Amino acid sequence: MVSPFSPPQFAPRQSVFQVEEGVELAPKFDADGLLAIVTTDADTGAVLMMGVMNAEALSRSIATGQAHYWSRSRQCLWHKGATSGLIQNIVEMRVDDDQDAIWLRVTVQGSGASCHVGYRSCFYRAVPVGDALTASPSLRFTEAEKCFDPALVYGDAPNPTRL
Amino acid sequence: MVSPFSPPQFAPRQSVFQVEEGVELAPKFDADGLLAIVTTDADTGAVLMMGVMNAEALSRSIATGQAHYWSRSRQCLWHKGATSGLIQNIVEMRVDDDQDAIWLRVTVQGSGASCHVGYRSCFYRAVPVGDALTASPSLRFTEAEKCFDPALVYGDAPNPTRL
Numbered sequence: 001m002v003s004p005f006s007p008p009q010f011a012p013r014q015s016v017f018q019v020e021e022g023v024e025l026a027p028k029f030d031a032d033g034l035l036a037i038v039t040t041d042a043d044t045g046a047v048l049m050m051g052v053m054n055a056e057a058l059s060r061s062i063a064t065g066q067a068h069y070w071s072r073s074r075q076c077l078w079h080k081g082a083t084s085g086l087i088q089n090i091v092e093m094r095v096d097d098d099q100d101a102i103w104l105r106v107t108v109q110g111s112g113a114s115c116h117v118g119y120r121s122c123f124y125r126a127v128p129v130g131d132a133l134t135a136s137p138s139l140r141f142t143e144a145e146k147c148f149d150p151a152l153v154y155g156d157a158p159n160p161t162r163l
Numbered sequence: 164m165v166s167p168f169s170p171p172q173f174a175p176r177q178s179v180f181q182v183e184e185g186v187e188l189a190p191k192f193d194a195d196g197l198l199a200i201v202t203t204d205a206d207t208g209a210v211l212m213m214g215v216m217n218a219e220a221l222s223r224s225i226a227t228g229q230a231h232y233w234s235r236s237r238q239c240l241w242h243k244g245a246t247s248g249l250i251q252n253i254v255e256m257r258v259d260d261d262q263d264a265i266w267l268r269v270t271v272q273g274s275g276a277s278c279h280v281g282y283r284s285c286f287y288r289a290v291p292v293g294d295a296l297t298a299s300p301s302l303r304f305t306e307a308e309k310c311f312d313p314a315l316v317y318g319d320a321p322n323p324t325r326l
Contacts, residue, residue: 013326014326015326016322016324016326019324019326020280020324021280022302023288023301023302023303023304024301024302025290025300025302028325028326036199036213038201038210038213040203040208040210044208045203045207045208045209046208047201047203047210047257047266049259050199050201050259050264061292062290062291062292062293062296062300063292063293063296064293065292065293065294066293090292090293092289092292093289093290093291093292094210094286094287094288094289094290094305095286095288095290095302096212096213096285096286097278097279097280097282097285097287097324098323098324098325101213101285101286102290103210103286115260116260117183117184117260119260122259122260122264123257123258123259123264123266124257124260125186125257125258126255126256126257127188127225127256127257127258127265128225128256129224129225129226129228129253129255129256130225130226130227130228130229130253131228133225133226137188137225138186138187139185139186139187139188139258140186141186142257159179160261161179161182161183161260161261162191162261163176163177163178163179163182163191
């Protein structure tokens with residue numbers, strides 16, 4: 001249940017110098033009203049997931065210190081962990097040079113996983129590159145086992161992966 | 164100068180199980196033909212930048228072991244470091260669960276910077292969140308000085324930041 005909410009106003013974008021070198025948060029939302037988000041484990045530095053935020057998700061993340069995203073598959077505000085218990089507590093939030101992307105450093109409650117497939121990170125497979133490349137390259141799993149059983153956590157909720 | 168190039172064929176996307184649990188690289192390019200990319204420092208884990216790749220940028224990154232992106236501001240293939248010398252050598256490439264995002268762990272040649280503003284990371288400012296939030300929040304710089312002078316490296320090339 002999402003409570004009534006008035007998102008704070010962000011600063012207007014007035015100059016490249018202001019945006020790149022200033023101390024005002026003046027985010028650049030894309031044509032769909034979204035920012036790109038990358039979320040890493042505050043302790044290990046591992047990338048856990050990538051996602052997007054709209055203005056409300058950004059405002060709620062700032063106000064609460066817990067990661068909120070915009071779910072493109074469900075088209076709704078997404079308080080990460082509300083279903084699974086795997087809340088992401090924000091240790092640090094960073095904004096990039098032109099302010100169209102956000103980096104969240106988080107600690108994850110519960111089993112510590114952030115991936116709906118059950119792994120700790122969504123990035124659980126390595127792609128061979130350069131010298132490691134062979135004629136028939138295969139992805140290599142970088143996590144030996146899952147942190148949780150998705151069937152137990154999500155039940156029969158639709159899988160967000162789209163072909 | 165980009166040499167003639169025939170991008171390899173990626174696997175067709177046939178099932179959620181194949182995409183999430185398989186060992187075939189079967190990327191999901193968005194409506195614009197792009198994947199989301201996050202690039203981190205292989206040593207420190209710091210997020211250096213976020214970007215996008217089209218199929219050719221992905222293929223070239225895999226084949227050469229050096230990061231190639233699609234430049235949305237210039238609408239062209241972008242061999243990162245071709246102008247600045249700040250080539251990103253890929254230590255590891257990871258793909259995410261539904262294969263619409265890539266994580267690059269890199270080492271950066273030269274001064275080690277990845278940001279056109281001159282900082283090491285594009286994410287050189289922190290946003291106060293949760294308990295750290297005050298009535299008039301200001302971004303806090305997390306890098307004390309620039310790695311290079313953009314004017315010397317890029318000359319009068321157009322700044323990619325858009326308002």
